[in-house]
Amino acid sequence: MTTERINPPDLSPPTGFSHAVVASGSRLVFLAGQTALDTDGKITGGTLPEQFEKALANLLAALTAAGGTPADLARVTVYATDVAAYRTHARRLGRIWKQLAGRDYPAMAVVEVVRLWDEQAMVELDGFAVLP
Numbered sequence: 295m296t297t298e299r300i301n302p303p304d305l306s307p308p309t310g311f312s313h314a315v316v317a318s319g320s321r322l323v324f325l326a327g328q329t330a331l332d333t334d335g336k337i338t339g340g341t342l343p344e345q346f347e348k349a350l351a352n353l354l355a356a357l358t359a360a361g362g363t364p365a366d367l368a369r370v371t372v373y374a375t376d377v378a379a380y381r382t383h384a385r386r387l388g389r390i391w392k393q394l395a396g397r398d399y400p401a402m403a404v405v406e407v408v409r410l411w412d413e414q415a416m417v418e419l420d421g422f423a424v425l426p
Contacts, residue, residue: 296317296318296319297315297316297318297368297398297424298317299312299314299315299399300312300313300314300315300316301314308399309388310384310387310391310399310402311399311400311401311402312399312400312401312402313401314401315368315369315400317366317368319366319424319425319426320426321424321425321426322422322423322424322425323357323360323361323362323422323423323424323425324422325353325356325420325421325422325423327373327411327418327419327420328349328350328352328353328356328418328419328420329345329348329349329352329410329411329412329415329417330345330346330349330352330415330416330417331412332348337412337415342376342379342383342416343383343386343387345415345416345417346383346387346390346419347390347394349418349419350391350394350395353370353419353420354394354395357423360423360425361425362423362425364394364395364396366423366424367395367398367400367422368400368401368421368422368423368424369400369401369402369422370400370401370402370419370421371402371403371404371420371421372404372418372419373404373406373407373410373420374404374405374406374416374417375406375407375409375415375417376406376416377404377406380417400421
């Protein structure tokens with residue numbers, strides 16, 4: 295797969311995302327929403343950063359199982375039950391992203407939701423990747 299991250303100079307500088315990602319490849323992988331569920335189906339982590347780290351790890355585990363890598367991510371949507379808290383923790387969440395997924399940022403959006411499927415979940419990530 296090849297990806298080209300496009301960040302036009304007439305848009306605000308992106309921080310932790312790319313404005314557009316042009317991806318060429320032969321396989322699309324659609325990744326279901328992942329929360330901070332452990333292997334027993336229980337939400338782990340009592341803070342937003344802890345849950346974000348587990349949810350991202352789960353998303354990347356699904357991607358890896360499909361044969362992809364974090365660099366193959368073209369789009370990720372983050373659903374947060376409290377966007378103000380997400381913004382408060384943005385630097386820490388960025389460090390978690392870089393640690394687990396690197397610096398090849400997909401096109402991203404953060405959307406506030408009233409609640410998630412698991413009532414204890416504070417954040418959920420889904421997305422898609424383009425594989426060679």
